[in-house]
Amino acid sequence: MNLNTNRSGRYAVGIDLGGTNIRVALSNLEGRILHEVRRPTPSLEPGRATVARIVNAIDEALEREKITRDEVVGIGMGIPGIMDPDLGLIYWSPNFPEWSEQGEPVGKDLSEETGLATFIINDARCAALGELHYGAGRGARYMVMITVGTGIGGAIVMDGKLMLGPQGSIGEIGHHTIDPHGPRCGCGNFGCMEALCNIRSIVERCVAKIQAGRPSQIREQVGGDWEKITPALIDEAADDGDALAREVMEETGMWIGIGVSNMINILNPEVFVIGGGVSQAGDTLFDPIRRTVAARAVKLQASHCRIVPAELGDEAGMRGAVALVMERLREQSA
Numbered sequence: 614m615n616l617n618t619n620r621s622g623r624y625a626v627g628i629d630l631g632g633t634n635i636r637v638a639l640s641n642l643e644g645r646i647l648h649e650v651r652r653p654t655p656s657l658e659p660g661r662a663t664v665a666r667i668v669n670a671i672d673e674a675l676e677r678e679k680i681t682r683d684e685v686v687g688i689g690m691g692i693p694g695i696m697d698p699d700l701g702l703i704y705w706s707p708n709f710p711e712w713s714e715q716g717e718p719v720g721k722d723l724s725e726e727t728g729l730a731t732f733i734i735n736d737a738r739c740a741a742l743g744e745l746h747y748g749a750g751r752g753a754r755y756m757v758m759i760t761v762g763t764g765i766g767g768a769i770v771m772d773g774k775l776m777l778g779p780q781g782s783i784g785e786i787g788h789h790t791i792d793p794h795g796p797r798c799g800c801g802n803f804g805c806m807e808a809l810c811n812i813r814s815i816v817e818r819c820v821a822k823i824q825a826g827r828p829s830q831i832r833e834q835v836g837g838d839w840e841k842i843t844p845a846l847i848d849e850a851a852d853d854g855d856a857l858a859r860e861v862m863e864e865t866g867m868w869i870g871i872g873v874s875n876m877i878n879i880l881n882p883e884v885f886v887i888g889g890g891v892s893q894a895g896d897t898l899f900d901p902i903r904r905t906v907a908a909r910a911v912k913l914q915a916s917h918c919r920i921v922p923a924e925l926g927d928e929a930g931m932r933g934a935v936a937l938v939m940e941r942l943r944e945q946s947a
């Protein structure tokens with residue numbers, strides 16, 4: 614497993630191993646993406662098949678830009694789940710349910726197949742690196758980020774450095790309790806931030822209100838098919854003035870705001886970045902979040918923390934993976 618960057622390289626490869634697509638970016642050392650290649654994620658295939666797809670996509674990007682492998686500093690890869698970055702092993706990933714619990718050697722194999730240094734990192738931590746270097750966290754030394762999606766990922770940057778810790782596991786903000794009487798979380802606990810603020814819980818909150826007989830334009834829009842309800846649809850209805858949808862966004866903002874308040878009190882960040890599709894909701898969501906923080910967090914900490922949406926959208930993973938390579942290059946050149 615090669616973890617030594619190629620210091621004479623002038624390019625980096627950043628990979629976002631997502632649930633739908635594998636996205637491979639070839640970037641220059643300034644973090645600008647020169648070329649991107651996408652492949653469908655082979656979620657039911659063994660790790661070897663995934664590695665083969667990735668290598669093929671890297672080669673396509675290199676060929677396209679007329680760059681050779683020995684001009685590449687290294688590879689960074691973000692993936693949801695639990696892993697050992699030093700050994701290049703992935704123990705569990707929701708995107709790859711069939712992978713071995715003994716650890717699928719995806720990072721290790723990728724490094725061996727390409728001959729390049731390969732760094733793997735949890736997807737939420739990866740997105741945070743992207744925002745820190747190229748997005749909403751630019752210039753910050755103290756930053757906290759959550760990514761609200763199917764789960765809630767988290768990341769903590771202290772003194773300009775992303776905190777990783779054993780197995781890259783620092784920052785599981787989604788699994789701190791914000792309501793001890795709340796719903797069961799995927800992790801086994803009750804009332805985790807994730808269990809109250811992820812996409813499913815937002816939709817369930819909406820469905821429960823509609824089923825209780827409350828009027829809403831959403832009822833007509835989905836024709837009784839609750840599966841069609843998405844946070845984006847709820848946000849749209851809220852913008853149209855739909856009272857039920859507004860209430861759902863307000864409650865979601867309150868729960869997120871409680872979690873954000875806790876993190877602000879403990880970590881005192883200059884900037885708190887909220888990413889994931891839900892963060893697109895804008896003021897409908899951010900107003901109740903900011904109001905909750907103003908009411909609950911310690912005044913001194915809250916007054917100098919900006920709460921902002923992520924800026925890189927669905928490129929955060931790829932660009933964070935590139936930033937990871939750049940960070941390792943700087944460390945190893947120092």
Ligand SMILES: [Zn+2]
Nearest residue numbers: 788798800805
């Ligand atoms: Zn949990």
